[in-house]
Structures are given as structure tokens and as C-alpha cells.
Amino acid sequence: MIVSDPLPSLHNHPTEDEPDILLDKERNIFRFSGKSMPEDPGKVYNPILAWVSAYVKDPNAVTRIEFKMDYYNSSTARYFVEILELFEELYENGQDIKIIWWYQPDDVVMHERGEDIEAVIEIPIEFRQFE
Numbered sequence: 001m002i003v004s005d006p007l008p009s010l011h012n013h014p015t016e017d018e019p020d021i022l023l024d025k026e027r028n029i030f031r032f033s034g035k036s037m038p039e040d041p042g043k044v045y046n047p048i049l050a051w052v053s054a055y056v057k058d059p060n061a062v063t064r065i066e067f068k069m070d071y072y073n074s075s076t077a078r079y080f081v082e083i084l085e086l087f088e089e090l091y092e093n094g095q096d097i098k099i100i101w102w103y104q105p106d107d108v109v110m111h112e113r114g115e116d117i118e119a120v121i122e123i124p125i126e127f128r129q130f131e
Contacts, residue, residue: 007058010051018044019069019076023051028060033068036076045079052086059090063097069110077117084121091123099125 009024019034021044038044065087072080090097101114111127118125 007051007054010047012044012048019072021048023048023055025055025060028062028064030063030065031068032066032080033070035070036072038076041075041079045076045083048079048083049086052083056086056090059095059097061096063087063090063095064100065098066100066102067114068102069113071110072113077113080117081120084117084123088122097123099123101125101127102130103127105129 007025009022009026011023012018012021014020014034017035018038019032019036021033022029022031024030036044065084067080084099087097087099101111101118103110103114114125114127
């Protein structure tokens with residue numbers, strides 16, 4: 001019997017232009033937060049895409065993805081869609097997967113940006129306001 005190594009967690013520590021991203025299969029944390037306007041978005045998001053590609057081959061029984069973004073640019077939006085499209089196979093196979101999109105009560109733009117992403121992916125998004 002072949003036992004594979006567990007998927008190591010991935011943590012992109014936030015900077016002025018990059019978000020805090022924590023992907024931790026063992027602790028069941030999948031979180032994107034802060035601001036994302038990196039000079040080289042591929043440098044930030046290609047490792048995320050690779051991690052998610054590995055995760056969906058052997059996912060947890062329950063997957064909750066949380067977005068707590070303050071701001072992100074159009075390049076980031078394209079990567080968010082690519083990332084979430086990787087999770088679509090889990091949803092289509094009946095896996096317990098949920099995307100939670102947090103936004104400030106007065107931040108209409110961030111709520112609408114979540115709706116824009118929801119319009120192009122197959123997984124419904126649950127919208128929640130910060131209290």
C-alpha cells in the first residue's frame with residue numbers, strides 16, 4: 001500500500017500589495033483575505049493553483065472556502081475564478097463544499113464583485129456581512 005505524504009499547508013503572508021492566503025488541509029482552513037494588487041499576480045497565484053489542483057484529488061469531507069477581501073484588482077479576479085473552477089469538480093460530484101464571501105455592510109462594490117464571480121462559476125456563493 002502506498003501512503004502519500006499529506007499536502008503541506010500553504011501560507012502567503014500579506015504585504016502591502018498581496019493578500020493573506022492560508023490553505024491548510026489538515027486544519028481545514030481555506031482563506032483569502034486583505035488586498036490583492038500584486039505586481040506579478042502569477043508569482044502569487046500560480047502556487048495557489050498548483051496547491052488546489054493537488055487538494056481536489058484528495059479533498060476533505062467538507063471544504064469551506066472563505067473570502068474576506070478588502071480590495072482586489074482585475075488580474076486577481078481572473079485568478080480567483082481559475083481557483084474556484086478547480087473546486088467545481090468537487091461540487092459537481094456532490095462533495096460538501098461551500099464558498100463564503102464576507103463583506104462590510106457598507107461595501108456594495110465588494111458584494112457585487114462576489115456576485116460577478118458567482119455568475120461565472122458553478123458553485124453557489126453564500127454572502128455574509130461582517131458585524
